[in-house]
Amino acid sequence: MGGDFSLWVYLARTPLLWLTVTLTAYVLADRIAAATGRHPIANPVLITVVLVGSVLAVSGTPYPTYFEGAQFVHFLLGPATVVLAMPLYERRATVARALVPMLAALAAGAATTLAVVIGLAGLLDLPQPIVISLAPKSVTSGVAMGISEALGGDPTLTAILVILTGIIGAILVTPLMDALQIRDMRARGFAAGLAAHGIGTARAFQVSEVAGTFAGIAMGLNAFLTAILAPLALHLLY
Amino acid sequence: MIASLALILVAQLVGEIVARGAGIPVPGPVIGMGLMFAFLLVRDGGQLGLARILPKPLTDGTLESTARGLLMNLSLMFVPAGVGVVGRLDLLWAQGFKLAIVLLVSTALSLLVTVLVFRAVVVLVERRRPDGEA
Numbered sequence: 001m002g003g004d005f006s007l008w009v010y011l012a013r014t015p016l017l018w019l020t021v022t023l024t025a026y027v028l029a030d031r032i033a034a035a036t037g038r039h040p041i042a043n044p045v046l047i048t049v050v051l052v053g054s055v056l057a058v059s060g061t062p063y064p065t066y067f068e069g070a071q072f073v074h075f076l077l078g079p080a081t082v083v084l085a086m087p088l089y090e091r092r093a094t095v096a097r098a099l100v101p102m103l104a105a106l107a108a109g110a111a112t113t114l115a116v117v118i119g120l121a122g123l124l125d126l127p128q129p130i131v132i133s134l135a136p137k138s139v140t141s142g143v144a145m146g147i148s149e150a151l152g153g154d155p156t157l158t159a160i161l162v163i164l165t166g167i168i169g170a171i172l173v174t175p176l177m178d179a180l181q182i183r184d185m186r187a188r189g190f191a192a193g194l195a196a197h198g199i200g201t202a203r204a205f206q207v208s209e210v211a212g213t214f215a216g217i218a219m220g221l222n223a224f225l226t227a228i229l230a231p232l233a234l235h236l237l238y
Numbered sequence: 239m240i241a242s243l244a245l246i247l248v249a250q251l252v253g254e255i256v257a258r259g260a261g262i263p264v265p266g267p268v269i270g271m272g273l274m275f276a277f278l279l280v281r282d283g284g285q286l287g288l289a290r291i292l293p294k295p296l297t298d299g300t301l302e303s304t305a306r307g308l309l310m311n312l313s314l315m316f317v318p319a320g321v322g323v324v325g326r327l328d329l330l331w332a333q334g335f336k337l338a339i340v341l342l343v344s345t346a347l348s349l350l351v352t353v354l355v356f357r358a359v360v361v362l363v364e365r366r367r368p369d370g371e372a
Contacts, residue, residue: 026314044313049320056321063325070318076308077315079246081267082253083305085274101359109352116344124336134340138348141319142265160323160330161341166316169345176349187356195348202312212309218352220268227264 012061018069025051038206040174045199046167077198084201084216091213098186102217105187109194109218110225113138114233122237133157135230137165140197143223147230162197169196170203185210193218241295242304249273 011017029047036042056066067074088095095102114135121131132153136144141162148158173192182188189211192200197219205212252273254266262269281288281297289297330337 022317023314026311026317030313045316045320048314048317049324052317052321053324056324063322066321067318070321073315074318078250078267078270079243080308080312080315081265082246082249082270082274083308085249085271085278086302086305087309088271089275089278098360100363101356104359105352105356108355109348112351113344113348116347117340120340120343121336124339126333126336126340130333130337134337137341138345140265154329156326157329159319160326161337163316163320163323165341165345167320168341169349172346173349176346177353180350180353182353182357184357184360187353187360190356191349191352194352195345198312199316202316205309205312216271220264220271223268224264 012059012065013068015069015072018061018066019072020069021055022048022052022070022073025055040171040203043167043170043203045170045202081198084213084220087209087213088216091210094186094210095213095217098214101187102190102214102221105190106194106218106221106225109191110138110222110229113195114226114229118233118237129153130157132234134161135234136226137161138169138195138197139223139226140219143227147227151231151234163199166196166199169200173200173203174207186214189214190218194222197222239295239300239304241293242301245277245296245301246270246274246304249277 026044026048029044029051032047033039033042033044052066055061056063117134117137118131121134126134129152132151133148133155135151135153136147136158139147139162141159144158144162145155147153149155169192173188173196177188177191185208189201189204189208192204192211193215194200196203201212201215201219204215249270250267251270253268253270256262256269257264257266280286281292295301
């Protein structure tokens, strides 16, 4: 027992183990998603998180230990955002032609999200710090946490709400758009990126590269607009 | 591949410096995306003759395939943050049901309004300019 235990203690503390667990769980989740024909409910982020979360719970591993290995994957979010420039560049003519609909949809989408979140949270009698933490929930997590903190919310709670919003949006977008019979991949992608930031963008890239391109643009534009609108909207109320 | 990664990281780093330095409420990587876009325009524009002096991987399609590889696996990169959420679900217990309603309703409406406004304006613009793309 002593030998096995010291091996476990060693492995559990190196980045190798948790990096391997993250990648293996993702490969498995991707296989499951592919086997369902990329059904929206078989969201690869959700499945991987459940798998890894279960391993951590069973092994009693604290999150900071896990993150030491997983940080290499987490780091790639930045470079992945930078290379959204490539599909954008390849389709720049298509994007330029859709500039007016994009700006209109951005303004309407960002304003609606804030109004619905703040209005509904008020109706349900949620306490003010939670309403503030909710306000930027459709924005990419780094910016959302900054907005929440600056306005007196709880950035950790905001990060949780942002990730949950991303997963909900990525699951809802395809059935909703199909029900509305909207086949314009530009519009579908733009909505996914605006409502569900990077997780919605990842889903959009699974469906079509045009959708992914427009989702990436929406994610960037909404981060900018919500950072301006959220303080204004909350100021009107409190 | 290394040259491509280096260029991507340079774009991100400069973006981060600009974002922090100027205090703009946009993440550094998003500014980096703009810089990368500008790089591609200049590279293919050919005015500066960049194609001759740049390392080959930046001009022969390696940069593009590195980008595609990252974007194909965008879902993976949300896993570490997502796992963090599992550990902090206790924060949600007190208001869990109400929060679930707010998240579901607002995300659905946000998708709905965005897509409908996008389509409505496309129809308006294309009626004025019948040669527009469908």
